[in-house]
Amino acid sequence: MIDYVPIGLQLVAAVVLAGALLGLSTWLGNPRNSRTDLSPYECGVDPIEPAGKRYTVRFYMVAMLFILFDIEAAFLYPWATIFRDLGPRGLFEMAVFIGVLLVGFLYCWRRGALDWD
Amino acid sequence: MDPDIARVLVESAVKIALFFFILLTVVAYMTLVERRVSAWIQDRQGPNRVGPLGLLQPLADGIKFLFKEEVTPPHVYRPVYLLAPMLIFVPALVTFSVIPIGPALELFGQRVRLQIADVDNGVLVILAFASMGVYGIALAGWSSSNKYSLMGALRSSAQLISYELAMGLSIVGVLMAAGSLRLNDIVQHQIEHGWNLIWQLPGFLIFLTAAFAETNRLPFDLPEAETELVAGYHTEYSGMRFSMFYMAEYANMVTASALAVTLYCGGYHVPGLHLLRLPEPAAALVQVLAFGLKVGFFLFLYVWVRWTLPRFRYDQLMNLGWKVLLPVAVLHILWVSFLVLMNWT
Amino acid sequence: MEGPYIAPDPPRFVVDRLNGRFPGSVLDVAEFRGEITVVVAKDALLDVTLFLRDDPETAFDMLTVVTGTHYLDRDYDYEVLYHLYSLPKNHRLRLKVRLREGDTVSSVTPVWPGANWPEREARASSGPSMRPVPAEGEDYLHGETMVVNMGPSHPSTHGVLRLVLTLDGEVVKAVQPHVGYLHRGMEKIAEGMTYNQFVPYTDRLDYLAPLSNNVGFILAVEKLLGITVPARAQVIRVMGCEIARISAHLLWLGTGALDLGAATVFFHTFRERETLYNIIEALTGTRMTTSYTRVGGLARDLPPGWTEQVRAFLGTFPAALDELDALLTRNTIWMKRTQGIGRISARDAIALGLTGPNLRGTGVAYDVRRTEPYSGYETYEFDVPVGATGDAYDRYLVRLEEMRQSVKILDQALRRLPDGPISVDDPKITLPKKERVLTSMEELIEQFMIVTEGIKGPVGEVYHAIEAPKGELGFYIKSEGDKSPYRLQIRSPSFINLQAIETMAVGGLLSDLIAVVASLDPVMGEVDR
Amino acid sequence: MTIHLLLGLVLILFVFAAVRALAPSRALLAGTVLGIGALALLAVNYQALLSPEFWAGLIGFVAILSALMVVIHPNPMVSILFLIVNLFCIALFYLILRAEFLAVLQIIIYAGAIMVLFVFVVMLLNLKAEEGLRLGGGPQRWGALLLAVVFVLLMFHALHDRSDQPYVEPGAFESGFGSARALGGLLFSRYLVAFEAASLLLIAGMVGAVVVAKRKVG
Incomplete structure (x- = not known):
């Protein structure tokens, strides 16, 4: 556990550094806040409709599939570290696991979940 | 106070301070390198006025960014808008902490590792921090209440997570070979059995591609894609907040290059160095320099590719990630298991 | 052909x-x-x-x-x-x-x-x-789509073009171009000035090819007057047109590549354009607003050493073009981004009035230099490259090849460049020599008349077109016998070509729209006039 | 000692929260003063900083606070951010308990993947703060009340019947207890069936996602 303490320290240091940079520039960067500065950027004209409408569901699919494959990868890491000890048996066990997931992956592919247009 | 803890604290404090100095300097000079190399590629001069050879340009840029007007538009959702640059900058600074830049050596009577944290799950710590980067981008785009920002943020987040998968799977091969998640073990394994680059070329290529995509560099720079989305998720940012996104990008490039070196190119390993029988500090110095050179090569590659290739279209990018890299990464795992079973690596 | x-x-x-x-x-x-x-x-x-x-x-x-x-x-x-x-x-x-x-x-x-x-x-x-009045105004699709302005101030709309996009995710559902941000009322201005006075305005049409615009306008005036200029002037005009074509196509190539992320191509094209601008500067005294033609001839003769300058450019340019070609033509990403993108059939292209490389990309070999040759183009040997499928990649290939053909034409022009006058010898049309004006009463009066009264055209109306880099650039002049046109209409290729954007972009992705705009190559100075 | 330090810090936080709620303009000043106070408190009690109990308590406090914010904050995106903080706290708990591999996985999967989906949902639907505030209908309200009662009873039971034995000292675990190798060893021997069954769970999730999303699109 003590191995992780330096990471925590670095995290704190990074936050302090980032905060200091932002604070310094806010202090020095003297905003004038003219009307044009403050309008939302939309290529030099007023927006036709406000941002913030529903967006395409495709991104949701990506996030969903990402979770599932991320979990798959999470199972692969401990397996990878002891693979040498497990030997061919380990390969078989993982092959079953990945095989099942690949079927799911192919299903997604065939159903067009990975298509964008 | 427990002397053990005190030692760890002092040692890490010194290392962190040193590391931040080095990393921020490298990041600053990468911007200069980028501009000079791009100028060289494009048959022009590049910045050469501030200081000799333009060497003070990054300093001038830094000062400029500090004094730039910080615009906080009224239509943004303030708390999240202000938090987003931090969320992207902080993980970028922390990710490097587990990467060893040289062997352990005797210093002031202590065994000092040239690495901030030598942890058991080093590879995963990097992936964990890398996976945090997506929030900065997503929240920056969302809180800006701007259509270009939102589109850029969604594109970028989806891209990041897609290539995170490919990257995560490509690394598995390295873990299998080394039998450990500790980066030092991985380097040690390569010192003993040869660089992973040799046996795991497909994995390396997937990793490299994913690393380009994870750092939003051409040909995968769609999140910004200035000719399409103006500036993508950071359209509404200015001044230091804007430059933080860029510093994070360059810091991530450095980390990704260092990771590529550590996982595939033997880390700080210099083949045949032991034959020279150098004293330990000298050998360590050579190895640290070798590490720096290898990282430098990858950084140059980043710049080189950026100024050579056009940009992918969004669907092509996603197809590459999901329909090519992902299946190939799985096949690569099979290939490495074969290697390991045959005891070839 | x-x-x-x-x-x-x-x-x-x-x-x-x-x-x-x-x-x-x-x-x-x-x-x-x-x-x-x-x-x-x-x-x-x-x-x-x-x-x-x-x-x-x-x-x-x-x-x-x-x-x-x-x-x-x-x-x-x-x-x-x-x-x-x-x-x-x-x-x-x-x-x-x-x-x-x-x-x-x-x-x-x-x-x-x-x-x-x-x-x-x-x-x-x-x-x-x-x-019936074509639909105009705020007629946007609503629902699960997002309406967003692209332009007038956007990095890849090539000027002040404003496209109102209706997007479903990344898919473009509708495009509504809004033009007119650069309107200067040029055609109206022409009604109040003499023919020669209007030449500088034509510089600002397609400001990437002013030499070519100058020629287009002046040929229409000369058609109205019924005169032909001497051979030397014709050859120089042809060279001006082709230099303009190369320069304009280079800019298109550079910005088009930049739009798709290939920034280096942009700078390489600018290096070549720099040489061209030096050549143009030596010829006309300015780099952009050339105003080089006059009714009945040219503003001035070639400067000494100019032909060598052009010859040197012709020596190095093909290699530079090959390099650009190598960077893009077989580049997988480039091909993926342009092949099958912004496709338009020859039938649709003709119906919309597309001309220039945009039409030739669909396989129609319509080139005014061939169909209605002017300035002696019928005597030059060159090919009219055409595409096959009418996509962005074909338009790219066509323009690339056109630059090579322009080199060929320039080469022939240099070889045949005759000696002789550069203007018609007609005191009612061209200014007399300065020395003569200062020494002879007759020339003094002639000069006075041209400068104060201008050149009077006959009653009538003409339309004359040239093959400008962007397509058919035509000038319609209605003359009531005055020193100014009663009505001048500029048929600018970019304006008409831009109509195709809806056909080309709808149904594609946002990124494809960028490729489409780039491959259409509009210049707003010409669209808005 | 440890518990007093913890309580002191918690008190400071509450004072700050109260000042912020009652007089927002003074919040910055109050925050500075209290921050210095907290640092002084920590300096005096630095020995306590070394005990896992202190950190467990502090993290627990942050975890509870962030969990509360998830529920009460009107903006769904901020709720998600607090949920991420909460998940980080749990990862830190794992770390304290020496389950290091689990701690990192907690961050990668929960904070790094599942919360991304949440963020996407908020971004895609573009929930407004007002919409987030809207209360559910009758059944939802009664259900919430019922669950709250059950939760209070459960907590009461747990606290009332707790044994006075301290929890297992973190140091008591053997070294390498929480490593990937140890976990892998268990996973591929004792819990092999569960591991393989997990793949079926994942494929079910995949098919479900595709079916739901495709129906919406088509």
Whole structure:
């Protein structure tokens, strides 16, 4: 556990550094806040409709599939570290696991979940 | 106070301070390198006025960014808008902490590792921090209440997570070979059995591609894609907040290059160095320099590719990630298991 | 496709056919400088145009431009002119309808969809009303889509083009171009100045090819006056046009590549353009606003050493072009981004009035330099490259090859460059030599008359087109016998070509839209005038 | 000692929260003063900083606070951010308990993947703060009340019947207890069936996602 303490320290240091940079520039960067500065950027004209409408569901699919494959990868890491000890048996066990997931992956592919247009 | 803890604290404090100095300097000079190399590629001069050879340009840029007007538009959702640059900058600074830049050596009577944290799950710590980067981008785009920002943020987040998968799977091969998640073990394994680059070329290529995509560099720079989305998720940012996104990008490039070196190119390993029988500090110095050179090569590659290739279209990018890299990464795992079973690596 | 010069024969037979088919509809016929103008009854317009398009003898498949002219002193208030062109027959015809204030005339968009923008422009600039009015205004799709402005201030709309996009995710559901941010009223300005005075305005049309615009305008004036310039001037004009073409295409290549992320190509094209600008500067004294032509000839002769400068450029440029070619043509990402993107069929392209590389990309070898040669283009040997599928990649290949052909033409021009005068020897048209003005009374008076009175054109109307880098650049001049045109209409290729953006971009992704705009190569100075 | 330090810090936080709620303009000043106070408190009690109990308590406090914010904050995106903080706290708990591999996985999967989906949902639907505030209908309200009662009872039971034995000292675990190798060893021997069954769970999730999303699109 003590191995992780330096990471925590670095995290704190990074936050302090980032905060200091932002604070310094806010202090020095003297905003004038003219009307044009403050309008939302939309290529030099007023927006036709406000941002913030529903967006395409495709991104949701990506996030969903990402979770599932991320979990798959999470199972692969401990397996990878002891693979040498497990030997061919380990390969078989993982092959079953990945095989099942690949079927799911192919299903997604065939159903067009990975298509964008 | 427990002397053990005190030692760890002092040692890490010194290392962190040193590391931040080095990393921020490298990041600053990468911007200069980028501009000079791009100028060289494009048959022009590049910045050469501030200081000799333009060497003070990054300093001038830094000062400029500090004094730039910080615009906080009224239509943004303030708390999240202000938090987003931090969320992207902080993980970028922390990710490097587990990467060893040289062997352990005797210093002031202590065994000092040239690495901030030598942890058991080093590879995963990097992936964990890398996976945090997506929030900065997503929240920056969302809180800006701007259509270009939102589109850029969604594109970028989806891209990041897609290539995170490919990257995560490509690394598995390295873990299998080394039998450990500790980066030092991985380097040690390569010192003993040869660089992973040799046996795991497909994995390396997937990793490299994913690393380009994870750092939003051409040909995968769609999140910004200035000719399409103006500036993508950071359209509404200015001044230091804007430059933080860029510093994070360059810091991530450095980390990704260092990771590529550590996982595939033997880390700080210099083949045949032991034959020279150098004293330990000298050998360590050579190895640290070798590490720096290898990282430098990858950084140059980043710049080189950026100024050579056009940009992918969004669907092509996603197809590459999901329909090519992902299946190939799985096949690569099979290939490495074969290697390991045959005891070839 | 080297061939003999085919002088477009005025299609006089059209009048008989129209009289036979629509008795009483043809109100008037006029012929001037080999151009036929037919005035038809306004109620018969739609039938007449449909017939002219579909009849295999007339086959007017393309509407070049629509002009609206306002009169104050006639028994009608407006004239609406339709300039027609037939690709298969290679002849032109001008149709006119006459309207009183408050009259309306049917829109010809059912016949030629490309009439949409020209008609709207004619209505906006001159007043006559055309029904049915094409949809205009805030007619956006709502629902699960997002409406976003791309432009007027956007990195890849090439100037102040504003596209209102309706997006479903990344998919473009509708594109509505809004133009006019750069409108300067050039055509109106022309009505108040002499012909030579208007030359600098043409610089600002396609400001990437001013030399070519100068030539286009001045040729129309010369057609009106019925004069031909000496051989040396013709050759120099051809060289100017081709230099302009290379320069404009280089800029298109650079910005087009930049739009798709290949920044280096941009800088490499600019290196070559720099050389060209030096050449242009040596020739005209300025780099961009050249104003090089004068009625009856050129502003000045070639400077010493200029031909060597051009020759040196011709020596290095092909290699530089090959390098750019190597960076993109077989680049997988580039091919993926442009092949099959922004595709348009030859049929649609003709119906919309597309010209230039955009039309040739679809496989139609229409090049004004070939069909109606001017300045002696019929004597040069060059190919007209065409594409096959009409996608962005084909347009890219066509323009790339056109630069190579321009090099070829420049090379031939350099070889044949004759000695001799650069202007016609007519004291009513060209200024006398300065020394003579200061020493001789007669020349002094001639100079005085030209400078103060300008050049008076005969009564009549002409349309003359050249092959500008962007396509058919035509000038319609209506002269009432004054020193200024009564009405000047510029048929700018970018304006008409931009109409195709909807056909090309809808259904594609946002990123494809960028490729489409880049491959269409619009220049806003020319679109808005 | 440890518990007093913890309580002191918690008190400071509450004072700050109260000042912020009652007089927002003074919040910055109050925050500075209290921050210095907290640092002083920590300096005096630095020995306590070394005990896992202190950190467990502090993290627990942050975890509870962030969990509360998830529920009460009107903006759904901020709720998600607090949920991420909460998940980080749990990862830190794992770390304290020496389950290091699990701690990192907690961050990668929960904070790094599942919360991304949440963020996407908020971004895609573009929930407004007002919409987030809207209360559910009758059944939802009664259900919430019922669950709250059950939760209170459960907590009461747990606290009332707790044994006085301290929890297992973190140091008591053998070294390498929480490593990937140890976990892998268990996973591929004792819990092999569960591991393989997990793949079926994942494929079910995949098919479900595709079916739901495709129906929406088509």
